[in-house]
Amino acid sequence: MASVDIVIPCYNYGRFLPRSVESVLSQNVRDLRIIIIDNASTDDSVEVAQRLMRMDSRIALVRHAVNLGPHASFNEGIDLAGADYFMILCADDLLADGVLSRAIDILEVCPQAAFLLGAEGRPIIGDQEPGKQRHPSGWRLTSGHRFIERCCRTYAQDLAAYAILARTRVQKEVGHYRASLTHLDDVELALRLACEGAVVEIESPLVIKRLHADNLSEGMWQDRKFDLQERERAFESFFAREGASLPGSARLHALSKRRIGEAAYWSAASHFVRGHAGQGRALLHYAFALNPLSMLIPPIGHLYRTKGAFRRVSSVVASRLGGGA
Incomplete structure (x- = not known):
């Protein structure tokens, strides 16, 4: 199977980090690397990450001495990526069960696709665990231009761009998240990626969002x-x-x-x-x-x-x- 790098930016999410990492390690993907990028957390995030590293050699940690903001972590992750595929997973969110290997398999048979998106899933609240969810197996391949036009027609209202599984080669060509966009930089990045190729959209969630009091943009x-x-x-x-x-x-x-x-x-x-x-x-x-x-x-x-x-x-x-x- 193809290789994948999952970057997990973390700032004061030490309590959520183990479950986020576990949701990646439990995927049926052998050639996998997790890069935790800690943005000068003031909680126990670094200690938690170090403990996780000792338990699995596929986990690496990058520490920022000062808080550089989320875009610095996102973009450093892009620079560090070297696998066939690349994805950013926020430290308080979870990969949906079994989705990663299926997503990679689809991209492998669709070489014209630049990236893959999942559907909007039911979020989990606070510290709760996700319940059993029905994950449809359907997917569709859409040309980049048609995808962009649909985003314009719907003003990207239902686009789950917070979780993008991209071909690393294409991601590096497209470049970094734009720091000038504070909140919907992921939507703009999806539009840029669509300029480089087709889009795979699966009917099941790629990521399960966690809603809690400390969500950066919740309010x-x-x-x-x-x-x-x-x-x-x-x-x-x-x-x-x-x-x-x-x-x-x-x-x-x-x-x-x-x-x-x-x-x-x-x-x-x-x-x-x-x-x-x-x-x-x-x-x-x-x-x-x-x-x-x-x-x-x-x-x-x-x-x-x-x-x-x-x-x-x-x-x-x-x-x-x-x-x-």
Whole structure:
């Protein structure tokens, strides 16, 4: 089987690190290396990593004397990678059971693919263990251009780009995560990788996310405008560089902004209905800036394209009417 490097960046996640490492070692992959990159943790992360190293020679540790930020760890991992495949796994997350060997097998029979993504899985909360989950075995191969266009149409809303299994050769050609993108650097990287080849998407999760009080960006995503603005920034970065040479790049970029604007419009409506007028106004102004036509014609098409949108609208309206009764 082909070789793989799994880089695990860690900052004060010593309590989660053993389970994260175990989820990698339990995969049915023999030619495997785990590189833990500790970003000057102040807890026992280094001691935990050293203990894990003594237990398995496939584990290596890189220590930063000062906290250089997460991008430094991501990008150092790219520089250190030397196996056929490369992946970053956050220290508080888990590889899904048995997924790695299957993902590698698929990429091995799809030489035109640059990378592989999994589906969004059910997260685990706090210290709990993931329960038994049904993992569909289906997968699809999509051309890079079609993948990019779909991301523009959906503003990458459901893209599980936090877990990318890439061909190391392609990853090194594409380069580092961009430090200028604080939160959706992974989405922008997926778009860049798609410029280099096709994309394999499996129906099962590649990684199980862990939600807990110390998640770096947990609170930020409660702000819908912030979320949408970060998506806009990711597309802006991509189309200002690698995406600029794509056929129809201007149309695709405009499409991404229009769809983000449509999402902002309906989020504004939801905030108004729920009595959050200030947030609603901010979202509406943002929607009009990205999609001026929505000042005249509500973007009804967004509701038809978005799974569960009509149900959520009905739920918000019903709860508001019920609260006012």
